[in-house]
Amino acid sequence: MTVAVDLKARRLPRWTPVAVAVAAAAAAYVVVFSLEAFGGGLVLSGVAAVLLFLLGLFALATAVEGSRAARNRIATSLVYAALTLALLPLISVAATVVSKGAARLDGEFFTHSMNGITAFDSHGGAYHAIIGTLQQVGIATVITVPLGIAGAIYIVEYGRGRLATAIRFFVDVMTGIPSIVAGLFMLAFWVLIVTPVFNDGRAGYSGLAAALALSVLMLPTVTRSCEEMIRLVPAALREGAYALGVPKWKTIVRIVLPTALPGIVTGVMLAVARAAGETAPVLLVAGNSASINMNPFEGNQSSLAIYIYDQAGLASQYGPQRAWAAALTLVGLVLTLTIAAKLLARRNTFAR
Numbered sequence: 001m002t003v004a005v006d007l008k009a010r011r012l013p014r015w016t017p018v019a020v021a022v023a024a025a026a027a028a029y030v031v032v033f034s035l036e037a038f039g040g041g042l043v044l045s046g047v048a049a050v051l052l053f054l055l056g057l058f059a060l061a062t063a064v065e066g067s068r069a070a071r072n073r074i075a076t077s078l079v080y081a082a083l084t085l086a087l088l089p090l091i092s093v094a095a096t097v098v099s100k101g102a103a104r105l106d107g108e109f110f111t112h113s114m115n116g117i118t119a120f121d122s123h124g125g126a127y128h129a130i131i132g133t134l135q136q137v138g139i140a141t142v143i144t145v146p147l148g149i150a151g152a153i154y155i156v157e158y159g160r161g162r163l164a165t166a167i168r169f170f171v172d173v174m175t176g177i178p179s180i181v182a183g184l185f186m187l188a189f190w191v192l193i194v195t196p197v198f199n200d201g202r203a204g205y206s207g208l209a210a211a212l213a214l215s216v217l218m219l220p221t222v223t224r225s226c227e228e229m230i231r232l233v234p235a236a237l238r239e240g241a242y243a244l245g246v247p248k249w250k251t252i253v254r255i256v257l258p259t260a261l262p263g264i265v266t267g268v269m270l271a272v273a274r275a276a277g278e279t280a281p282v283l284l285v286a287g288n289s290a291s292i293n294m295n296p297f298e299g300n301q302s303s304l305a306i307y308i309y310d311q312a313g314l315a316s317q318y319g320p321q322r323a324w325a326a327a328l329t330l331v332g333l334v335l336t337l338t339i340a341a342k343l344l345a346r347r348n349t350f351a352r
Contacts (some may be wrong), residue, residue, distance in 0.1 A: 018056050059088045066158070097324065100326030101324035104325035109125040109126060112127055113290060115292070120316050126304065126322070129303055132207055132303040133333070137214065139215075140212070140214035147222075148222030151171070153230065155167060155168055155223075155227050157252060162167060168227075177217070180284070191205060205287045207296030210303070217275060218351075221274065222271050225264065229260040229267065230275065238255065265342065265344070268340045268341070276305070277310075
């Protein structure tokens with residue numbers, strides 16, 4: 001006995017969701033702005049449009065395609081709506097930073113400092129802050145990345161029992177430490193205890209102290225992300241290497257790490273982005289300086305985050321302009337580093 005299956009089920013045209021969305025938006029706008037009780041407003045119109053769209057699409061899909069297809073369309077629409085809501089703040093922030101910061105980006109901004117520049121002076125730049133950010137984040141990355149990767153390798157490949165559990169627990173706890181706590185710790189330990197020994201009893205504020213504070217914040221992020229990426233490497237790759245007689249350490253270096261490299265790079269860049277935008281720890285241990293300091297091991301040093309904080313608080317029309325330009329510079333710097341790291345990560349042996 002054969003059962004006939006209808007392979008030509010009725011389907012709504014592809015343009016139906018777009019047409020329903022346009023009709024829902026128009027109806028919501030008319031209803032909300034025509035009734036004084038609702039008070040009008042684009043936000044209320046958007047909410048009403050989404051509700052009308054979901055109801056209209058569900059009704060049409062139920063009538064034409066059936067209830068199962070209608071539920072599938074509603075679920076798909078909710079996913080796209082969630083994606084749109086997630087992108088709106090990002091697009092809004094990016095557009096605001098670009099529109100407000102592009103006007104002040106010029107040669108003087110990238111080649112001059114704020115030394116001798118008052119709040120009511122239209123000149124000045126962020127060269128000293130850019131140098132400070134690059135040095136501090138660079139030193140913190142050099143310190144953190146090897147330690148984070150080594151810690152992740154130990155947890156996944158070698159760690160067993162209570163020690164590995166304790167390390168994983170403290171890494172999770174450190175992930176939620178406020179940045180100012182890391183700054184206070186480095187202030188009390190490095191600046192007020194260690195540096196006076198080598199500085200004739202005087203506290204030594206420096207870019208290195210800021211880099212050490214930033215490394216405390218970066219380390220749990222790097223360790224946790226590397227741990228998860230290394231765990232995702234298939235066990236069959238390890239077993240195949242062991243079957244060929246490859247030592248465990250060489251398997252980790254030549255097989256595991258290259259396979260997990262794209263994810264590791266992503267975790268590292270997330271940590272770098274967080275460190276580049278920190279203000280409190282840098283302000284506590286590196287102080288601030290309006291002049292250029294190329295030596296991260298001695299003397300006060302500024303950063304882009306501190307520069308933005310200072311300029312945004314000035315009671316002048318020129319301060320906010322410089323703050324927005326510095327914010328755009330910081331975003332562009334992190335974006336450039338991320339793209340460069342992604343391109344380098346693609347050049348591993350498994351991607352060729």
